Amino acid sequence: MFRHLALAVAAVVAEPKRCTISVSWFRGQTRPRRHRNHVSRVMRRDASSSPSTTRRPSRSPQSSTSRQVDMVLTWIRRCAPALVIVSIGACSAPSAPTQTQPFAVVQISVVGAASYAGACPVTLHFPLTLKLHLPQAGTYTYAYLWERSDGSKSSPMTGAPSLTGSAAVFPVDMNVSETPYTLTISDTSTGWVKAVAVEPNNIASAQASFSVTCTGNPQGG
Numbered sequence: 001m002f003r004h005l006a007l008a009v010a011a012v013v014a015e016p017k018r019c020t021i022s023v024s025w026f027r028g029q030t031r032p033r034r035h036r037n038h039v040s041r042v043m044r045r046d047a048s049s050s051p052s053t054t055r056r057p058s059r060s061p062q063s064s065t066s067r068q069v070d071m072v073l074t075w076i077r078r079c080a081p082a083l084v085i086v087s088i089g090a091c092s093a094p095s096a097p098t099q100t101q102p103f104a105v106v107q108i109s110v111v112g113a114a115s116y117a118g119a120c121p122v123t124l125h126f127p128l129t130l131k132l133h134l135p136q137a138g139t140y141t142y143a144y145l146w147e148r149s150d151g152s153k154s155s156p157m158t159g160a161p162s163l164t165g166s167a168a169v170f171p172v173d174m175n176v177s178e179t180p181y182t183l184t185i186s187d188t189s190t191g192w193v194k195a196v197a198v199e200p201n202n203i204a205s206a207q208a209s210f211s212v213t214c215t216g217n218p219q220g221g
Contacts, residue, residue: 120214
């Protein structure tokens, strides 16, 4: 009976689906000052010390039942705190719905051209790589443009990668290589170029520097 009572107390204190409930019998805790064995000994002692002629009044079944109920209530009041300890381990708050990161350009990088010295004009190439975050299968569109150290900007260019696959492989990060940016230099100069994503989000690459030193005759001359 006591075991079922302890489990019932534990079930009331905490929600079993979200809390870890452990009901333990701690023998080292404060023991009840009175228990059944002690009461039995007292009753036997009283019986042995009483005159043999004394007869105890008979109890009706209803009186016996009431006494049992009183004993159970007394046991709950005195013994339950010492015998039953309900430990609720790390009750977690309701978890918020998982937020899925939308499609985005998460990184954009440009490889700088090596320093050049020689005949001019010369054409420099700047490879471009974009790292895209794809939340699910489908076709996505992004846009980017080029900026130079002299303040000029190119017109926006677009890309539309398409990716298929099962839901188990998403979300994924995907690298996309675009056509390198070309820059024709006719005179000795230094500068930089960079790529800037403008759709679906704004993110820029680091500046890719270049250095050109024109010497000798022009190319093709």
